[in-house]
Amino acid sequence: MLKKIGLGLAGLFAVLVAVVLVRTFTYGGTSDLVEVELPAPPEISTQLAAQHLSEAIQFRTITVTAGDPRPGTEGPWLDLHAWLEATYPAAHAAMTRETVADYTLLYTWAGSDPSLAPLLLMAHQDVVPVNIGTEGDWTAPPFSGEIIDGVIYGRGAIDDKGSLVALMEAAEALAASGFQPRRTIHFLFGHDEEVSGSGAEAGIALLKSRNVSPVMALDEGFMVINPSPLSGGPMAYIGVAEKGYLSVSITAVAEGGHSSTPPRNSAAVRLSRALVALDETQMPADFSRPPVKELFEASAGSMPFLQKMALANLWLFGGMVEGQMAEIPAANAMIRTTTAPTMLVGSAKENVLAQRATAVVNFRIHPNDSEADVLAHIRDVTGDIDGLEIEQGTSGIRGQGASPVSATDTYGYGVLAAIAREAGDGADVAPGLVLGATDGRYATAITDAVYRFAPAVLSPAELTGFHGTNERTSVENMGRMARGYAQLILAMDAGE
Numbered sequence: 001m002l003k004k005i006g007l008g009l010a011g012l013f014a015v016l017v018a019v020v021l022v023r024t025f026t027y028g029g030t031s032d033l034v035e036v037e038l039p040a041p042p043e044i045s046t047q048l049a050a051q052h053l054s055e056a057i058q059f060r061t062i063t064v065t066a067g068d069p070r071p072g073t074e075g076p077w078l079d080l081h082a083w084l085e086a087t088y089p090a091a092h093a094a095m096t097r098e099t100v101a102d103y104t105l106l107y108t109w110a111g112s113d114p115s116l117a118p119l120l121l122m123a124h125q126d127v128v129p130v131n132i133g134t135e136g137d138w139t140a141p142p143f144s145g146e147i148i149d150g151v152i153y154g155r156g157a158i159d160d161k162g163s164l165v166a167l168m169e170a171a172e173a174l175a176a177s178g179f180q181p182r183r184t185i186h187f188l189f190g191h192d193e194e195v196s197g198s199g200a201e202a203g204i205a206l207l208k209s210r211n212v213s214p215v216m217a218l219d220e221g222f223m224v225i226n227p228s229p230l231s232g233g234p235m236a237y238i239g240v241a242e243k244g245y246l247s248v249s250i251t252a253v254a255e256g257g258h259s260s261t262p263p264r265n266s267a268a269v270r271l272s273r274a275l276v277a278l279d280e281t282q283m284p285a286d287f288s289r290p291p292v293k294e295l296f297e298a299s300a301g302s303m304p305f306l307q308k309m310a311l312a313n314l315w316l317f318g319g320m321v322e323g324q325m326a327e328i329p330a331a332n333a334m335i336r337t338t339t340a341p342t343m344l345v346g347s348a349k350e351n352v353l354a355q356r357a358t359a360v361v362n363f364r365i366h367p368n369d370s371e372a373d374v375l376a377h378i379r380d381v382t383g384d385i386d387g388l389e390i391e392q393g394t395s396g397i398r399g400q401g402a403s404p405v406s407a408t409d410t411y412g413y414g415v416l417a418a419i420a421r422e423a424g425d426g427a428d429v430a431p432g433l434v435l436g437a438t439d440g441r442y443a444t445a446i447t448d449a450v451y452r453f454a455p456a457v458l459s460p461a462e463l464t465g466f467h468g469t470n471e472r473t474s475v476e477n478m479g480r481m482a483r484g485y486a487q488l489i490l491a492m493d494a495g496e
Helices: 002-025 046-057 075-087 089-094 161-176 198-209 267-280 292-302 305-312 314-326 329-335 371-381 411-423 475-494
Strands: 096-100 104-109 119-124 151-153 185-190 216-225 235-242 244-253 338-345 356-365 388-392 428-434 450-458 472-474
Touching: 002 305, 046 075, 046 151, 046 161, 046 475, 075 089, 089 161, 096 198, 104 198, 119 161, 119 198, 119 475, 151 475, 161 185, 161 450, 161 475, 185 198, 216 411, 216 428, 235 292, 235 411, 244 267, 244 371, 267 338, 267 356, 267 371, 292 305, 292 329, 292 428, 305 314, 314 329, 356 371, 371 388, 411 428, 411 450, 411 475, 450 472, 450 475, 472 475
Parallel strands: 119 185, 119 216, 216 450, 235 428
Antiparallel strands: 096 104, 104 185, 151 472, 216 235, 235 450, 244 356, 244 388, 338 356
16 A cells, blocks of 8 residues: 555656656747848947947936926036037938927937838936935046946936937938938937936827827837846846836824833834835735746746746746745846835934824835735735824825836837847847836837837946946947947838
């Protein structure tokens, strides 16, 4: 009897191993990807593109709060607009330019075939400030645009004047070569993406009022990462969605009084219990739906065997995978709605008990969740704590849900994938979820196909320049981006 049981268990184990291995070896791939042969773009000078980015960085188009630039501080934006017109004469001769919401630029390059849906290409003019006291930590002054050993330093080099300049380099080269588009092309350059995106929002609203429905919209977001932390090699990520944004105020109410005779379960303690509960009970992860499902499948070919095996068999290893990803902030943010307590307010004096203790908790909403899901989660997790008031944020950055997830089986995505592979010297391509906010979220009002990608190659170290010290990009990247954008325009103009 025991021998039979042992043989049965061995058989079950063998079947389990076989299932795991079969699923591992057949896991992954992008069979729905449209393969595209890229056209040859006109000649574009990499060195001149880099020099132009250097010049653009020197315009201090800094935004700090919604409503910037304030009256009297708009000079850098106006100077940048004049510089664009002087630097790209062929593009400006070929296109019309409108100003929206005072400082956002909308260019239209009219196509010859009005039956073709237009192409929308986006970037933004503004940059974040440099933290006071850190200027000396930069290799070159942050608004100098200095080029040192093939690297362009300065605020906006990768967020997002690099893309803006590269788009204009592509338009200039195409216009100068005599290119006449069949498909109308719109360039939308928002002026305040870093604080509210009201300029891009107004630009999209204007296009919507004109019944413009683009075949595709492209904005900033991802690029080619080398090495990628997911695979260890170069990998291009194309953003097919971005997370939403919601801030919630949680207030604990209790009796105040003198700190010499404190009660148990004071307002500060109740609030602390609520924050600990939210931290320890995160919103659920979901690996079964896009974009996370597609990201893992497309990346599988470059993964180490054990990593691939775990992702191919989430029915068995799901808990382990989620636990490991939860320990890495960027990975955790990719698989769930994140919870971040950011602001705390309590008593006005050290020896006075707070009657109202408030925390602002910022949630970045995953496409699998909604704003209502987040509020329900908060109430569920903190339901056993007395004296709590929960209110959706009414000040600060306006909240909104996650964007829709754009498809990966379209011709436009195929074009971007081909450009990404070329920019990354054969890098694998995978769809990704953009963790921050871009102006591209507004474009979802007029098109279902919104992607977030720039054909540049950056290392993990260079990525720290986003909103940080020593923001920089290589001269070579400016050539890659200008060439890639020109190829995008030509390929989308040729059609499927």
